Amino acid sequence: MTPADKTGEDTGKPGRPVVVGVGNLLMGDEGVGVRLAQLLQGYESLPADVYELGTGVSGLMSILPNRRLALILDCAYMGEPPGSLVWFTPKQVRDRKEQLRWSLHHGSILESLELIQRLGCAPRRLLIGGIQPLNVKPGLGLSPLLERKLEEYARLVVEKLASEEGSR
Amino acid sequence: MAETVNIQVDHITRVEGHGNIVLRARDGHIEKLEWQVPEAPRFFEAMVKGRSWQDIQTVVSRICGICSVSHSLAALKAVEAAFGMEIPPQMQRLRLLCHYGEQLESHSLHLGYLVAPDLLGQKSVLPLIESHPDLVRAVMKAHSTGNRWMEVIGGRMTHPVRLKVGGFTKLPTEEELVSLRTLLEECLPALEVMADALHDLADRLPDFRRETEYVALVRPGEYTFYEGHIGSTDTEETVPPAQFEKVANEYVSPQSTAKWARWHRESYMVGALARFNLNGEYLLPRAAATASKLGLEKGNCNPYWNNIAQMVECVQVVEDGIRLIDALLEEGLDEQSRTVPVTPRDGEGAAAVEAPRGILFHRYRFDSRGFCIGANMCIPTNQNHANIQKDFEKLVPEILDRDQEEIRLMLEMLVRAYDPCISCSTHYLDVTFV
Numbered sequence: 001m002t003p004a005d006k007t008g009e010d011t012g013k014p015g016r017p018v019v020v021g022v023g024n025l026l027m028g029d030e031g032v033g034v035r036l037a038q039l040l041q042g043y044e045s046l047p048a049d050v051y052e053l054g055t056g057v058s059g060l061m062s063i064l065p066n067r068r069l070a071l072i073l074d075c076a077y078m079g080e081p082p083g084s085l086v087w088f089t090p091k092q093v094r095d096r097k098e099q100l101r102w103s104l105h106h107g108s109i110l111e112s113l114e115l116i117q118r119l120g121c122a123p124r125r126l127l128i129g130g131i132q133p134l135n136v137k138p139g140l141g142l143s144p145l146l147e148r149k150l151e152e153y154a155r156l157v158v159e160k161l162a163s164e165e166g167s168r
Numbered sequence: 169m170a171e172t173v174n175i176q177v178d179h180i181t182r183v184e185g186h187g188n189i190v191l192r193a194r195d196g197h198i199e200k201l202e203w204q205v206p207e208a209p210r211f212f213e214a215m216v217k218g219r220s221w222q223d224i225q226t227v228v229s230r231i232c233g234i235c236s237v238s239h240s241l242a243a244l245k246a247v248e249a250a251f252g253m254e255i256p257p258q259m260q261r262l263r264l265l266c267h268y269g270e271q272l273e274s275h276s277l278h279l280g281y282l283v284a285p286d287l288l289g290q291k292s293v294l295p296l297i298e299s300h301p302d303l304v305r306a307v308m309k310a311h312s313t314g315n316r317w318m319e320v321i322g323g324r325m326t327h328p329v330r331l332k333v334g335g336f337t338k339l340p341t342e343e344e345l346v347s348l349r350t351l352l353e354e355c356l357p358a359l360e361v362m363a364d365a366l367h368d369l370a371d372r373l374p375d376f377r378r379e380t381e382y383v384a385l386v387r388p389g390e391y392t393f394y395e396g397h398i399g400s401t402d403t404e405e406t407v408p409p410a411q412f413e414k415v416a417n418e419y420v421s422p423q424s425t426a427k428w429a430r431w432h433r434e435s436y437m438v439g440a441l442a443r444f445n446l447n448g449e450y451l452l453p454r455a456a457a458t459a460s461k462l463g464l465e466k467g468n469c470n471p472y473w474n475n476i477a478q479m480v481e482c483v484q485v486v487e488d489g490i491r492l493i494d495a496l497l498e499e500g501l502d503e504q505s506r507t508v509p510v511t512p513r514d515g516e517g518a519a520a521v522e523a524p525r526g527i528l529f530h531r532y533r534f535d536s537r538g539f540c541i542g543a544n545m546c547i548p549t550n551q552n553h554a555n556i557q558k559d560f561e562k563l564v565p566e567i568l569d570r571d572q573e574e575i576r577l578m579l580e581m582l583v584r585a586y587d588p589c590i591s592c593s594t595h596y597l598d599v600t601f602v
Contacts, residue, residue: 026212026227026230052324052327053325053326054327055234055327056325058233059315061312115297118297118298119297119305119308138215139215
């Protein structure tokens with residue numbers, strides 16, 4: 001299966017669901033989306049493609065177009081207790097880092113999504129799984145709090161995939 | 169002419185990380201003019217100290233999502249130099265092929281998403297979807313080709329996993345190479361669309377010139393991105409990568425948390441324009457034709473034209489990528505030479521590669537068990553900071569009689585022309601629910 005088949009780019013049909021983890025492993029809890037995607041890549045029966053993009057967020061524009069469902073996993077400051085996982089759509093939030101518009105290396109997830117949407121090839125349904133960090137600072141490894149919760153997050157992603165796919 | 173000019177751009181947009189522009193002038197006299205980098209240092213070198221040689225590439229590839237192949241290759245070459253290893257030519261060609269994918273991906277995004285809005289009078293790429301849909305789709309085609317390219321060779325579209333000390337963990341199949349070749353052929357029309365757009369807009373790039381020292385890898389007969397010595401437009405002398413500190417001469421500036429660099433002058437420039445000014449005569453035919461069409465000639469010292477040189481390089485890497493694939497398919501992939509044995513030893517090695525935004529240096533020292541006891545990375549953006557400041561100092565007196573907003577835009581465009589990558593690190597979301 002080619003990437004185009006997966007995204008439905010050539011067939012015109014909505015492509016397979018996709019789970020994408022983003023973040024930086026060198027910045028503590030900033031890497032939680034990456035670690036979670038790496039964990040999920042070991043789930044052989046997962047009914048979705050799983051990508052771990054690291055800080056290459058602009059890669060979303062290659063992966064997301066025309067997908068049936070996309071779940072993006074990322075560290076997110078949301079004003080929630082550390083360790084919380086909250087699902088939201090891009091329309092439900094406003095990015096407070098507007099000064100970083102189109103910084104390709106930071107990569108604006110929300111603007112990447114807006115671009116895909118305006119091009120008419122957005123995923124039919126897209127959710128961001130934001131995880132409130134405890135520590136974002138230079139260094140390898142998650143905080144013990146988030147490290148302990150990785151399996152729980154993975155279970156929540158599997159459940160979210162099932163509920164979203166079941167409701168379509 | 170404005171009596172007072174007061175420009176303070178905090179966190180200039182459409183560049184990576186935090187950089188500020190400060191200009192204060194009164195009655196034609198410049199009181200303060202600074203390119204400031206307030207970003208907190210990340211000390212990536214400290215993260216590899218104490219780690220095994222086997223971990224170095226994995227860690228440094230995470231420094232940057234755009235330059236992950238470049239950081240990987242610089243690290244691999246430096247580690248292999250430290251251990252006295254020779255990598256088979258076919259594996260070197262495959263690494264170069266992966267490197268090309270990163271150049272295409274990075275340049276096309278920079279041109280399409282960061283530069284095009286300036287030239288078309290917009291604040292971001294989003295309005296261009298309605299006004300210039302063919303251009304946006306061409307940029308996306310080039311970008312996705314670059315991503316797929318890195319995925320085929322490096323195993324992932326960013327942070328490659330197949331590039332390892334000694335060679336590769338896995339080779340692409342011949343079918344994948346054939347498929348990649350088709351993708352590259354299909355990308356050429358998209359690059360033509362981008363080049364045509366730049367051609368039509370090139371007169372909107374400010375007409376500014378400053379005699380500058382350009383520094384890049386050089387190798388006789390080759391427009392090189394991966395091998396060679398360090399060259400300069402100021403001298404015939406070249407310096408081996410193992411002595412890169414003699415070139416960079418890094419120093420601390422009070423206005424910057426990032427180090428600055430200088431060689432024969434107060435500053436030098438690295439990146440696509442530097443590569444072109446040193447190696448332009450070795451472009452392949454299609455890339456040379458693109459340069460000619462866009463009016464890019466060796467000796468160009470207008471930093472805004474770094475963007476034009478990036479466009480030319482997009483064509484160059486696709487053209488040479490097709491040539492490399494043809495050669496690999498003709499000789500056949502040699503599984504026997506996929507990797508060479510690694511024998512760690514007490515030693516030190518340094519290496520250089522051309523990252524999309526300029527020459528990148530890595531150095532490592534290891535103990536006898538192959539654990540890292542010292543590291544140094546000198547990234548291209550740091551080498552450009554002093555040159556941005558010197559460009560400011562030449563440019564501003566020439567444009568001080570213009571409208572303040574026009575001055576601000578020209579300074580921002582100048583910074584963006586360098587395609588700076590200041591922090592190479594975090595991108596977390598910071599949101600409020602609405």
